[in-house]
Amino acid sequence: MKINKSRLLEMLHDLEDFTDTPGNGVTRFSFGVQDATAREYILEKAVDAGCTVDIDALQNIRIGLKSNVPGKSIVMAGSHIDTVRHGGWLDGIYGVCGALEVMLTLAEYVDAANSGDKSVMPIDQLKNNYEMVIFSEEEGSNFGSTMTGSKFVTGFYKEEDLGKLRDTNGKTLRQRLIELPIKDDEDEDSLDVYSMDYFDSGEILWDFDEIKSMLELHIEQGPVLDKEGLSIGIVDAIYGMRVVEVTLTGVGNHAGATPMGIRYDALCTAAECVLATEEIVKSDDDERIVATIGKLSVSPDCSNVIPQEVKFTVEVRDKDEDKINEYMDRIIERIRQLADARQVTCEITEHSKSSPLYLTKSLKDDMEKLAIKKNLAYKVMDSGAVHDACMIANFVDTGMIFVPSINGRSHVPEEDTKEEDLIAGVQFLMDTVLNEMKTEV
Ligand code: HGY
């Protein structure tokens, strides 16, 4: 069964335009206008293909193939459509588009089978149902916590987290969900892109017994496949991460009238903390662990006022959870020492985390056999980036497919992948879905 290459590329380029920062990367935060527009575009394609649509209270979307029947276990594929600020045109949306292309190809197959086309096998020989999923708020661009939608469907996050997660304006996730635009009932053909379901933990948790496996297709976001000239990555382990939020409070004062010797400058303290963080992780012998201080705000943020308060996030990632905690604890201790030395107060709160994990070995092995059978230039590799797959993998067989990122760039406007690699990745997803269904077509 061959995917429709031109349809895939057309969808990807259409969706690239749904951005708040045209000309400067893709910025499409969950629950914003561009998110709603991208949802509408995808749901229109799905509904036109006769699919079923279910949107849960966290705005995760599950889309079912028209021939799905109760009782058959589900082979699922998907990813996310939200981005970081000034991100790339492929992160997340490529896996969603790939899952949609598989859905549209299967839907065409169902139509052919139902119209008596003898060249295709009867559709009831598809051993499993097929669903695609769009996880909400994977990047955490609103609330700082990655994989928010999948953390709710797996029970990692509970109802109380709706009131704990806050965006940069101080609004909770619950408030943001309640404020989502309600479909205009008068306008019959407008689609529900958000659900007004009230959060009910019973509703939000997935019944994982009905799911056979979940596959996520994604760009690598690193340099490995591109450097080695390979077209497919089969993911083995996904690194874990731990994020803390640091607030340093010094003494604001006049920038001109305050001698250097009597300053308690929160930003100079933060600067020492940033470099100390880098120094600590760079001291690691096997050079695998990474730490990033990517978000920092200064208050009152005026050129002629000595910074009173600085808030920043520290995230540490590695394949080994003990190592993540060992290094994060060392960083926290050093930050406290530096703040004390400058008589600046320091508050550190745990923000979010996810454990490193190995994806399902049997599924990885099946994918590797398939890649060999299809004569693909592939590599089994790890993922430094986190993905919703690492939440779902705790409950069902889960696999990930990577395609190369040119020059290893991602989370930036330069993010890109060659067309032939984009196509090869979706075709491999298609073949893997059918392989999972033990259906030779
Ligand atoms: O941060 C990550 O690894 C992912 O892009 N959300």
Ligand code: MN
């Ligand atoms: Mn992603």
Ligand code: MN
């Ligand atoms: Mn990302």
